Amino acid sequence: xxxxxxxxxxxxxxxxxxxxxxxxxxxxxxxxxxxxxxxxxxxxxxxxxxxxxxxxxxxxxxxxxxxxxxxxxxxxxxxxxxxxxxxxxxxxxxxxxxxxxxxxxxxxxxxxxxxxxxxxxxxxxxxxxxxxxxxxxxxxxxxxxxxxxxxxxxxxxxxxxxxxxxxxxxxxxxxxxxxxxxxxxxxxxxxxxxxxxxxxxxxxxxxxxxxxxxxxxxxxxxxxxxxxxxxxxxxxxxxxxxxxxxxxxxxxxxxxxxxxxxxxxxxxxxxxxxxxxxxxxxxxxxxxxxxxxxxxxxxxxxxxxxxxxxxxxxxxxxxxxxxxxxxxxxxxxxxxxxxxxxxxxxxxxxxxxxxxxxxxxxxxxxxxxxxxxxxxxxxxxxxxxxxxxxxxxxxxxxxxxxxxxxx
Numbered sequence: 103x104x105x106x107x108x109x110x111x112x113x114x115x116x117x118x119x120x121x122x123x124x125x126x127x128x129x130x131x132x133x134x135x136x137x138x139x140x141x142x143x144x145x146x147x148x149x150x151x152x153x154x155x156x157x158x159x160x161x162x163x164x165x166x167x168x169x170x171x172x173x174x175x176x177x178x179x180x181x182x183x184x185x186x187x188x189x190x191x192x193x194x195x196x197x198x199x200x201x202x203x204x205x206x207x208x209x210x211x212x213x214x215x216x217x218x219x220x221x222x223x224x225x226x227x228x229x230x231x232x233x234x235x236x237x238x239x240x241x242x243x244x245x246x247x248x249x250x251x252x253x254x255x256x257x258x259x260x261x262x263x264x265x266x267x268x269x270x271x272x273x274x275x276x277x278x279x280x281x282x283x284x285x286x287x288x289x290x291x292x293x294x295x296x297x298x299x300x301x302x303x304x305x306x307x308x309x310x311x312x313x314x315x316x317x318x319x320x321x322x323x324x325x326x327x328x329x330x331x332x333x334x335x336x337x338x339x340x341x342x343x344x345x346x347x348x349x350x351x352x353x354x355x356x357x358x359x360x361x362x363x364x365x366x367x368x369x370x371x372x373x374x375x376x377x378x379x380x381x382x383x384x385x386x387x388x389x390x391x392x393x394x395x396x397x398x399x400x401x402x403x404x405x406x407x408x409x410x411x412x413x414x415x416x417x418x419x420x421x422x423x424x425x426x427x428x429x430x431x432x433x434x435x436x437x438x439x440x441x442x443x444x445x446x447x448x449x450x451x452x453x454x455x456x457x458x459x460x461x462x463x464x465x466x467x468x469x470x471x472x473x474x475x476x477x478x479x480x481x482x483x484x485x486x487x488x489x490x491x492x493x494x495x496x497x498x499x500x501x502x503x504x505x506x507x508x509x
Contacts (some may be wrong), residue, residue: 244296271315313489378441
């Protein structure tokens with residue numbers, strides 16, 4: 103091998119070694135750069151974004167509350183809430199929104215219920231604003247009163263008048279009959295008046311979207327009060343069109359038009375449907391859909407009671423147990439069946455419901471069958487299966503809408 107060849111090979115090897123060493127050095131440099139500069143920078147940017155987003159939410163809530171404070175309930179500091187609840191000592195209940203504690207306002211020793219909203223379930227502040235903006239301006243004997251609220255950064259609370267007898271569900275679903283039929287009719291009338299006030303008694307109509315036994319509270323005299331306005335929305339009175347994005351509620355009480363517009367537009371009649379389902383549960387003393395009922399024919403109570411009433415009206419022979427039905431029980435059932443008509447246009451308004459409940463049961467006509475059917479005939483099992491299918495569809499639709507609203 104010539105001297106030239108050896109020199110050339112040496113230079114090639116040297117260049118290769120320098121290249122490898124340089125590559126390793128550059129790789130180490132980028133590793134150090136990423137680890138000690140870019141990674142912390144990325145984390146800092148992420149935290150800054152989260153803080154910025156949180157500040158936007160807090161500022162939006164604060165702006166709303168400054169306006170609301172001039173016309174709405176009292177605003178409390180978080181330290182006041184801690185003092186009122188004696189450091190959250192007496193817990194009344196737990197829900198998806200947070201926890202409820204019993205408290206006492208001084209002076210006067212006024213008992214209140216303090217609902218602490220969990221940040222992870224109300225991170226956008228919309229539910230909080232919705233509840234304060236709707237119930238904060240309401241004053242009606244059959245609507246729970248919002249005494250005050252607290253909002254400090256992401257710590258939020260709603261302070262309500264205390265309802266010593268709790269919610270209606272624990273009475274109507276009790277194994278022992280808690281109320282007389284006269285008292286049940288009185289409670290039903292009070293609930294109807296509260297809902298009608300929301301629809302007609304305010305400058306803007308308030309659609310509750312979550313009427314159910316759990317959201318009806320009872321005071322010391324068992325006067326019913328509509329509660330929980332997390333899902334409520336304000337709309338101009340007389341406006342018959344409500345956007346589909348407003349779809350919300352609890353499965354089993356959701357009106358059909360909340361699932362498909364072929365049943366009509368979403369409106370105050372959607373609350374009427376929920377009230378009808380509530381009314382039937384009050385009359386039946388059980389949940390409407392119960393696959394574990396005594397017999398399969400009773401699995402879906404609205405269908406079973408409709409068949410029972412129509413047979414009685416037609417003069418057909420029915421069992422002594424089915425015939426033993428109180429006059430006010432029939433009245434509540436018939437009104438409930440009118441309220442749960444599939445098409446919203448076939449349902450009465452809450453004002454008309456009040457008139458019916460205030461009047462006697464004489465002359466009260468049976469409505470059309472409020473279920474899918476062929477010329478008015480359907481097996482009770484089929485109607486229960488339809489309810490299950492509607493439940494499944496509504497769950498899917500609600501999840502979809504919820505995701506769209508979150509985006």
